Amino acid sequence: MQKTFFGSPRTHIIFAADLETYDQNARVLEQVHEHIDVIKVNTPLVFHEGPSVIRRLQETFQKPVFADLKVADVPHTDVKIVRMVADNGGAAVMVHGFVGPDALIDCVEAANDEIGIIMQLELTNPGGKVFTAPIANDLAKLAADLNLYGTQAPGNRPDRIADIRSIIGPDPVIVCCGVGAQGGKHQSVLDAGGTYSIVGRAIYAADDPVAAAKNIRLSKEKQPVV
Numbered sequence: 001m002q003k004t005f006f007g008s009p010r011t012h013i014i015f016a017a018d019l020e021t022y023d024q025n026a027r028v029l030e031q032v033h034e035h036i037d038v039i040k041v042n043t044p045l046v047f048h049e050g051p052s053v054i055r056r057l058q059e060t061f062q063k064p065v066f067a068d069l070k071v072a073d074v075p076h077t078d079v080k081i082v083r084m085v086a087d088n089g090g091a092a093v094m095v096h097g098f099v100g101p102d103a104l105i106d107c108v109e110a111a112n113d114e115i116g117i118i119m120q121l122e123l124t125n126p127g128g129k130v131f132t133a134p135i136a137n138d139l140a141k142l143a144a145d146l147n148l149y150g151t152q153a154p155g156n157r158p159d160r161i162a163d164i165r166s167i168i169g170p171d172p173v174i175v176c177c178g179v180g181a182q183g184g185k186h187q188s189v190l191d192a193g194g195t196y197s198i199v200g201r202a203i204y205a206a207d208d209p210v211a212a213a214k215n216i217r218l219s220k221e222k223q224p225v226v
């Protein structure tokens with residue numbers, strides 16, 4: 001049985017902290033932290049602030065931090081990134097499935113049950129359909145065989161979320177990017193079997209981030225959120 005590195009879902013929203021600096025992201029998180037379950041950091045933020053930004057966000061906002069570093073190298077390099085995330089207080093790290101079974105097995109071993117490995121499957125941009133979509137189901141099968149904590153799925157393609165859920169079974173988390181600015185809808189993600197919607201610009205670029213976060217949740221809860 002896997003540990004629940006993200007805890008039990010409450011709002012089912014992962015906030016993509018994609019603004020350039022810690023301070024910019026913190027200003028948004030101060031407003032919306034009650035409406036999200038997990039904070040996701042990307043490579044530009046980690047470059048800008050250093051890996052300690054992971055622990056800083058976790059400690060300040062008391063939320064698990066998911067390092068979406070899209071690890072995609074040979075095993076001995078991949079495992080260094082996995083350890084960097086674990087040693088800096090992360091809860092999970094995104095690793096591309098196309099690195100193959102040996103690299104993924106080494107990542108799981110390096111994670112040492114301290115952080116979850118989430119497999120990137122299919123990119124949400126139109127070009128993601130060219131190379132990543134055709135291999136995504138095979139990668140999902142590999143994720144299930146390796147008992148990974150979860151997979152990514154394109155939140156703007158609910159039919160693909162449903163396909164991936166049917167392949168990996170009920171237990172792994174599915175994190176679905178592409179909700180909001182890229183056209184995906186939170187309710188469609190949940191109906192299709194996704195565990196979390198990843199939302200960046202639809203919250204942090206909104207005039208009123210709190211109202212935006214509440215609106216995204218409304219579609220899940222079907223009642224006003226106060």
Ligand code: 3DU
Pocket residue numbers: 016018042068122123124125152154177178179180181182198199200201202
């Ligand atoms: O479109 P948004 O602003 O909500 O941001 C989406 C986030 O999800 C962003 O951090 C991006 O790097 C990530 N993501 C995708 O958009 C698509 C993927 O296939 C994987 C991750």
